Amino acid sequence: MSLLSIGSVAYDIIELPGKEPVKVLGGSATWFCTAASLFSSPNLVAVVGNDFANEDINFLRERKIGLDGLERANGSTFHWHGRYHEDLISRDSLRTDLGVFADFVPKVPDAWHSPDVLFLGNIKPDLQALVLRQVGDVKFVGLDTIELWIETCREDFEALLPSVDLLFVNDDEVRQISLENNVLVAAKKVLSMGAKAVVVKRGEHGAILVSPDGLALFPGFPVENIVDPTGAGDSFAGGTLAYLDLIQDFGFEAVKRALVVGTVMGSFCVQGFGPRALAEVKMTDFRQRVAKYLDFVDFNGKQLLTDLNF
Amino acid sequence: MSLLSIGSVAYDIIELPGKEPVKVLGGSATWFCTAASLFSSPNLVAVVGNDFANEDINFLRERKIGLDGLERANGSTFHWHGRYHEDLISRDSLRTDLGVFADFVPKVPDAWHSPDVLFLGNIKPDLQALVLRQVGDVKFVGLDTIELWIETCREDFEALLPSVDLLFVNDDEVRQISLENNVLVAAKKVLSMGAKAVVVKRGEHGAILVSPDGLALFPGFPVENIVDPTGAGDSFAGGTLAYLDLIQDFGFEAVKRALVVGTVMGSFCVQGFGPRALAEVKMTDFRQRVAKYLDFVDFNGKQLLTDLNF
Numbered sequence: 154m155s156l157l158s159i160g161s162v163a164y165d166i167i168e169l170p171g172k173e174p175v176k177v178l179g180g181s182a183t184w185f186c187t188a189a190s191l192f193s194s195p196n197l198v199a200v201v202g203n204d205f206a207n208e209d210i211n212f213l214r215e216r217k218i219g220l221d222g223l224e225r226a227n228g229s230t231f232h233w234h235g236r237y238h239e240d241l242i243s244r245d246s247l248r249t250d251l252g253v254f255a256d257f258v259p260k261v262p263d264a265w266h267s268p269d270v271l272f273l274g275n276i277k278p279d280l281q282a283l284v285l286r287q288v289g290d291v292k293f294v295g296l297d298t299i300e301l302w303i304e305t306c307r308e309d310f311e312a313l314l315p316s317v318d319l320l321f322v323n324d325d326e327v328r329q330i331s332l333e334n335n336v337l338v339a340a341k342k343v344l345s346m347g348a349k350a351v352v353v354k355r356g357e358h359g360a361i362l363v364s365p366d367g368l369a370l371f372p373g374f375p376v377e378n379i380v381d382p383t384g385a386g387d388s389f390a391g392g393t394l395a396y397l398d399l400i401q402d403f404g405f406e407a408v409k410r411a412l413v414v415g416t417v418m419g420s421f422c423v424q425g426f427g428p429r430a431l432a433e434v435k436m437t438d439f440r441q442r443v444a445k446y447l448d449f450v451d452f453n454g455k456q457l458l459t460d461l462n463f
Numbered sequence: 464m465s466l467l468s469i470g471s472v473a474y475d476i477i478e479l480p481g482k483e484p485v486k487v488l489g490g491s492a493t494w495f496c497t498a499a500s501l502f503s504s505p506n507l508v509a510v511v512g513n514d515f516a517n518e519d520i521n522f523l524r525e526r527k528i529g530l531d532g533l534e535r536a537n538g539s540t541f542h543w544h545g546r547y548h549e550d551l552i553s554r555d556s557l558r559t560d561l562g563v564f565a566d567f568v569p570k571v572p573d574a575w576h577s578p579d580v581l582f583l584g585n586i587k588p589d590l591q592a593l594v595l596r597q598v599g600d601v602k603f604v605g606l607d608t609i610e611l612w613i614e615t616c617r618e619d620f621e622a623l624l625p626s627v628d629l630l631f632v633n634d635d636e637v638r639q640i641s642l643e644n645n646v647l648v649a650a651k652k653v654l655s656m657g658a659k660a661v662v663v664k665r666g667e668h669g670a671i672l673v674s675p676d677g678l679a680l681f682p683g684f685p686v687e688n689i690v691d692p693t694g695a696g697d698s699f700a701g702g703t704l705a706y707l708d709l710i711q712d713f714g715f716e717a718v719k720r721a722l723v724v725g726t727v728m729g730s731f732c733v734q735g736f737g738p739r740a741l742a743e744v745k746m747t748d749f750r751q752r753v754a755k756y757l758d759f760v761d762f763n764g765k766q767l768l769t770d771l772n773f
Contacts, residue, residue, distance in 0.1 A: 192773075240644075334550075337685045358668035359682060370759045372669060372680035375647045400770050410767040440771045447764035449680045454757035457720040460710050461750045463502075 156398040158185045159284050160274025162199040163231040170239050177427040178209050181274040184384035187428040188391025188418045190216040193398045196265050198222035202230040202253045221262045226253040241379050261287045270398040278309035293403045295394050297321040303329045315347035323354045366405035374420035381426045385419045392418025417442050466708040468495045469594050470584025472509040473541035480549050487737040488519050491584040494694035497738040498701030498728045500526040502709045506575050508532035512539040512563040531572045536563040551689050571597045580708040588619035603713045605704050607631040613639050625657035633664045676715035684730035691736045695729045702728025727752050
């Protein structure tokens, strides 16, 4: 059981509607590992600057996140400043300072080669490829990206697809990759480009899994108190891949169950502010919410099909 | 087993992206009854003008839709002209000619009083109330409305809620009724205003059922070939209420199953153009799609909860 994550560790400045800007620990790999640490002991490859606080190192260490791959470079940590709109869904990126992340070249410690599960978080596709070459054999590869890389590094990105077991994309990204408008057609096209499976993330509306083994639908878990959606996508991936690492089963049915875990993880993420809030989630509460979710989509299909056979 | 529907029978002019405008039979009650007629024999209360074609009367009659409540008045049938955007979701209403619908006062034939299931389609709330008074005892009342009535006839609309077993609304409508932004909070508020249950329709993303007995989530059934989304909401209601009429069980679990039927009905609706296309759906294909849908949300919850108990 081993889970390796590559991505960003950052400081975010978050402006929520009607509130003052607040600085908080962020970054795709931070969220991913915090979520994953509920079930697994993820290892982290990333870079931070001189300004990265010891208390944040300690937070990650206490979560039992492996930090031997967390490089400290001369300069400042990646900063992102975002402002959310009233709906707590759309947002503006006010500022992005890459800092030490601009020259980041991931180096995976030898002891972490051949992980069971690898998450290539949102970094430049050629760096994702570099990590793939470094780590050797992997049982299951998840990959996330953004429109910027699909647009500016399409060739490098497409070359990665045959190595990807589960591609994490949103509606716009899957359309951009495939040049198809219908999301289902788009996802199938991405399969034909080499990805073994695609999960299309649709925010509060949930997700769709498309694979040669079939489809699966994951409605969002509705919550009444959305505090901050930052990190929801990475928490979704973290829950999903940590569960797969836990059960060491990478078949279609296992991936379906894993995405339920990811969906529930995302719902906890949006109810708090920052990764420390997510880290407070208790396993008993998590399990209870999974049980609720399963109940929300349990339709007594046997009875229904009998009724329709009138 | 008896199902009564009040609403509009209309002629639509539909403009799909890149295509010429096409005139086609439409209206909320037409779509509702066409969908419902797959499982039930709905009765229709509506009004049409002198221009309503015999072939359209014949189409409805062949579907075994009860037409004794279909009034023919002097004037022209309700016409709606809509133009869809490229995404086949958003649309502009270019023209609405109420015609004989403007002075419509529903009269439910005596023989149709005390139906098992009543669908109060989108008409003015005072007319929906009039129908409720006319029909006497009903086992299950479904009601649909639009923002116009919530805005202009709020008092009449709110007075209806305690009579409603299942309110059909979209995100915007449930927010408008409740004055709450969060959809789940909004739906619960509507329960406190008297509705026994609320189903929030979210287009391609599916629907959420909120009732004092619990929640249920209905992801949309993804289809690759969306032709025309007109009528999807009414088909959803038609499938839902016809199934309830068929099984004569109005408990929470029955309503959950019914909304699966509605979801699948909606997915067939958007794959064709006009009610005649929906009427072509074969029961075997319908049942197969229900089975597929059930499979798409079957996550082997037992295994998942066992895994999370590590």
